[in-house]
Amino acid sequence: MTEQPEFGAVLEACKQYPRADTGKKDFGYGTAGFRMRADLLPSVIFAVGLLASIRSRKCKGSAIGVMITASHNPAEDNGVKIVDPEGEMMSEEWEWFATWLANARDPEGLVIFARDTRPSGEALVEALKAALVATGTEYIDYGIATTPQLHYLVRATNTLGSDREYGEVSIEGYYKKLSAAFMNTMHIEYANQAGPVYVDCANGVGAPQLKELLKYLPEDKFKAIIVNDKIDQPDRLNKRCGADWVKTQQRAPENFNGKDWDRWTSLDGDADRIVYYFCEEGSIFRLLDGDRIATLAADYIGELVHKSGLGEQIKLGVVQTAYANGASTKYIEKTLKLKVEFTPTGVKHLHHAAARQDIGVYFEANGHGTVLFSERALKALRKHQPQSTAQLNALTTLRALSEMINQTVGDALSDLLLVEVILSHKQWTVKEWLSTYADLPNKLMKVNVMDRNKFITVPGSAERRLERPPAIQPRMDEIIAKYQDARCFVRASGTEDAVRIYGEATHAMEVEEMLAQVQEYVIHISGTHIEPWVF
Ligand code: G16
Structure with missing residues (x-):
């Protein structure tokens, strides 16, 4: 049972979580939520608690997820990701909060949350709970879980009792769903x-x-x-x-x-x-890496669609980012004959693009991704009457895969099962998998600059070109032009205080040479720093 929030109670609770002194720097919502040194986070988590409570009420009381994690960052960092009712990353459109606040009629709210194994998570959960209590928001603490398990729980909670129930509302339900589908x-x-x-x-x-x-x-x-x-x-x-x-x-x-x-x-x-x-x-x-998982999945699922007799009805598309190795894109387009769409970094971008396909395969090169089955595709899988044993076998596998693959977000455990299933079915070892195409030699670097926010990419370029600082792109173009089939780009990370430099070319030596020059120019233009960081 939730109580109506009292503004006084919110203000009182807020005093327990004063904003850390971050000098002139503001906190910013990055590639995957807020992320920084854990000791700077309590006030941010409190604010996220308030926000999650508001968002849940805006979504007519649907459960909203809060995951306390800093994922790949070092142990001293922590962070927070917000999960929307369908289990996907929180929508980028925040403007309507203001409108909603003006029109709110007081539905109850529900926030469910979990954390990774970082010790700092425990105290941060307290900050979150304080905000939820102060706003009279019902909550469920799922303790320690993976990020994709929390995404699963959000969708399972919000679809319970509907005709599109996602699974049992428990972590055990998650294991049951994945293992049954795997079998x-x-x-x-x-x-x-x-x-x-x-x-x-x-x-x-x-x-x-x-x-x-x-x-x-x-x-x-x-x-x-x-x-x-x-x-x-x-x-x-x-x-x-x-x-x-x-x-x-x-x-x-x-x-x-x-x-x-x-x-x-x-x-x-x-x-x-x-x-x-x-x-x-x-x-x-x-x-x-993620590109290889994308190509393996697109190849196999495409083959199953064709074998099941649904090739005319269901089309596949692949979504990648600028970090995808050029050879993987070429393989998808030329060998698999599938369309590739590019988005900026961040699962929130790839996921939406993949959701527009009948079956959308999306993976970042860093291994973050999944395969989305649209309602249209699921309906076709349910209705199709197979005409042969071969069609039936392909259809059975496809139906099972649509259950086993996490539909809310990239999920390492679900992806692990997916790859193992495909290799088992194809009777492939890693050798056959690797032999599908040859990667272009490539390198990814991280440079700690004075102010990474000065690095702004050209809108619509899927982060392949920089608009600011103004001098940098022309200089990079000159450097890149010296090498065969070379590509290189620079972008500010949204999870670490650094800019990332990615490059690929026909020869490994050339990649090294090219990146060294670009790195030197980036440092020359912006200076470096080694301070602990916030956004
Ligand atoms: C997050 C995002 C990923 C992104 C990665 C790196 O991953 O969910 O989509 O690729 O950050 O982003 P950036 O280059 O902006 O730092 P994770 O696994 O760290 O949450």
Whole structure:
């Protein structure tokens, strides 16, 4: 039962969470919510509590999610992501809050929240609860969970009792849904995992949650060996391990002891990203990142649509960002013959673009992504009458995949099952997967500049070109023109106090040379700093 908020109570509670002194810097909503050093966050979390309460009331009392996590950032950071009623990232349009406040009629609100394993999360939850209590908002604390589990819970809560129920409203319900769907995909006799998959859990929340999930899956169908699960040693979170580290360093994490060709994966600190990798003979490291998962999924799901006899009715589309390796885009367009759309970085952008497709496959190169099935596609899957055993098999797998793949956000655990299903069905090892196309040599760098907010991309360029500082793009164009099939861009991170520089070209040496020059110019134009940060 919720009580009507009293303005006095809100003001009183607010005094307990004074704004940290951040000098001239303001807090800003970044790529995936607010993110900064944990000690600066309490007042921000309190404000998010107020906002979530308002948003829930605006959405006629639907549950709104609040996830306390700083995902791939180091252990001393924390952050907060807000989840909308369908389980997707919060809408970018905030303007109507003002309108709603003026017209509010007082529906009750419900906010559900969870946190990752960072110790700072506990105190931040208190700040959040204070705001919810002060505003008389009902809440449910789901304790420690992955970000995608919270997204699942939000949609499950809001669809309960409707004709589009998403699943049981509990974390157990999440495991049940994923495992049941996984077992339904394994109806094909020859579908078997080619040896276990090793999962580096970044010493974060993915470790306990994957251990739970494994209890629902028979070992003869799915075997995972968990590595880097030290959640009781917070300093080790994302340190020399995890999806972000592996992707940016392009090497295996701590405690990697894989034999050549063993199949390895890394999750990030809140388990919404996953990358695969392995070593070839001679310890040559090979990364199978988000682009590879996108191409694998688009290829296989496209094949299933065709085999089920629905090729004319259901079209697939792929969504990528500027970080996608050029070779992956070429493969999707030329070999798979599918359309690719580009959006700015951030799942909130990719998700909306993918939702416009019948089946939309979206992945960022860093391993964040999923496959969305539209209502139209789901209806076709439900109604279709297969004309042969081959059609029936393809249809059964497709229906199961639409249940197993998280429809709310990129989900490392669901994506892990997805890749394992596809490799089992195709009877592929990582070798066949890698051989589909050859990546262009590439590199991603991070530079700590004085003020990253000065780096502004050209609107509509999907972050491929800079508008400001004015001198930089012409200089970069000159540098890039010296190299064969080269591409390079600079953009401000929305989760860390840095600018990112990405480059690719035909030869690895040229990538190094090109990025060194661009980096030098970026530093020359803006200066560097090493201070702890806020937005
Ligand atoms: C978040 C976003 C991702 C984005 C990443 C890096 O991931 O959800 O979409 O790719 O940040 O963003 P940026 O380059 O702006 O720092 P996560 O896993 O850290 O929440």
